[in-house]
Amino acid sequence: MGAERIYHVAISDDWEMSVPAGSYEAATRGTLWEDGGYIRACAAEAIQSVLDARYADLTLPLLVVVLDAEVLRTEGIAVETDGSSARIYGALPSADHDAVVETIAIERAESGWLAPAGMVAPAPTHVEAHPSVLYVGTPAYLIGTTNDDGTPNLSPASSHFALGNMLVLGIETDSQTSLNLHARGELTVNFPSPDSWQAVVRLSSLTGRDPVPLHKARRYRYEPDKFGAAHLTAQASDLVAPPRVQECRLQFEAKVRRMTPGVGGGYDMVEAEVVKVHADPRLLRDRDGHLVPDRWHPLIYAFRHLFDRGPEVGWLASSPTAGGPPELD
Numbered sequence: 001m002g003a004e005r006i007y008h009v010a011i012s013d014d015w016e017m018s019v020p021a022g023s024y025e026a027a028t029r030g031t032l033w034e035d036g037g038y039i040r041a042c043a044a045e046a047i048q049s050v051l052d053a054r055y056a057d058l059t060l061p062l063l064v065v066v067l068d069a070e071v072l073r074t075e076g077i078a079v080e081t082d083g084s085s086a087r088i089y090g091a092l093p094s095a096d097h098d099a100v101v102e103t104i105a106i107e108r109a110e111s112g113w114l115a116p117a118g119m120v121a122p123a124p125t126h127v128e129a130h131p132s133v134l135y136v137g138t139p140a141y142l143i144g145t146t147n148d149d150g151t152p153n154l155s156p157a158s159s160h161f162a163l164g165n166m167l168v169l170g171i172e173t174d175s176q177t178s179l180n181l182h183a184r185g186e187l188t189v190n191f192p193s194p195d196s197w198q199a200v201v202r203l204s205s206l207t208g209r210d211p212v213p214l215h216k217a218r219r220y221r222y223e224p225d226k227f228g229a230a231h232l233t234a235q236a237s238d239l240v241a242p243p244r245v246q247e248c249r250l251q252f253e254a255k256v257r258r259m260t261p262g263v264g265g266g267y268d269m270v271e272a273e274v275v276k277v278h279a280d281p282r283l284l285r286d287r288d289g290h291l292v293p294d295r296w297h298p299l300i301y302a303f304r305h306l307f308d309r310g311p312e313v314g315w316l317a318s319s320p321t322a323g324g325p326p327e328l329d
């Protein structure tokens with residue numbers, strides 16, 4: 001078990017003068033005991049903040065007394081620690097080389113006192129963050145549905161995951177897409193390539209709902225011809241009524257199996273079964289029709305920005321398109 005080290009900042013003269021007598025009683029900055037009868041100490045990483053808070057204006061030489069808290073306790077001196085601060089209830093046995101591990105002179109720079117190297121608080125590996133959205137990066141998709149009058153609607157979205165042939169989409173309840181899915185339960189899910197990012201942006205301020213829902217009125221306008229507005233081409237589907245988007249290299253035809261209100265309100269979780277997949281043949285391996293992941297470049301939507309995919313870094317042993325299992329360190 002490692003020794004329990006605690007650290008006391010002392011004025012060098014006070015400390016040196018105490019050594020012949022073997023007893024040091026300055027609580028902090030040369031004053032005697034703190035109220036409550038203790039001497040202050042701290043953890044290594046708190047030394048800099050002690051120097052900044054209490055010694056910044058002092059120019060007398062300082063040192064850090066490194067103490068072994070366990071030894072102090074065995075010598076009958078109570079030591080309490082609380083986070084990075086410690087209290088020592090008794091005079092320090094300044095000539096006792098078991099309790100006093102070492103003393104280290106503190107250097108002063110122009111900016112102030114510098115805690116000895118290795119006694120600086122480590123930079124935090126994480127801090128609490130407050131991003132405005134939690135969209136960490138998923139492919140954007142264009143969801144095709146059919147309106148009451150048989151015309152198509154097309155909307156950008158990103159919230160989804162897939163398991164087997166089921167897709168789970170997060171769809172806002174105030175959208176025309178939601179109305180269409182509730183009414184007819186058929187859809188296409190089309191994945192644009194990075195070079196189609198402008199179509200996504202063009203669609204981002206449009207809704208197929210007329211009138212535009214009140215709280216959307218500032219950012220959205222009604223647009224009955226979303227394909228035209230986005231400069232995209234409708235392509236007939238085989239098994240569902242809504243059209244696909246010709247420019248998208250991967251397209252799913254799907255049927256709604258369940259729509260469940262999201263607990264947060266304002267959106268449904270749409271579980272849709274993919275009944276047919278269409279792919280640009282250039283994405284597929286000739287001999288068996290497997291989709292070659294390296295050729296697949298969806299448009300990634302992350303924290304409201306749009307990206308291409310980066311280079312491949314690895315694969316799973318179960319991949320039918322990999323040359324063999326990945327090599328791990």
Ligand SMILES: Cc1cc2nc3c(=O)[nH]c(=O)nc-3n(C[C@H](O)[C@H](O)[C@H](O)COP(=O)(O)O)c2cc1C
Pocket residue numbers: 140153154155156157158159160170171172173174175176177178200203204206207208209220301
């Ligand atoms: C990049 C992007 C991602 C979006 N993701 C979603 C989403 O996952 N779910 C959703 O319901 N709306 C999403 N939206 C907002 C819809 O596109 C928006 O509600 C739009 O009004 C829907 O059109 P509609 O009313 O014609 O259906 C997203 C918009 C953009 C631009």
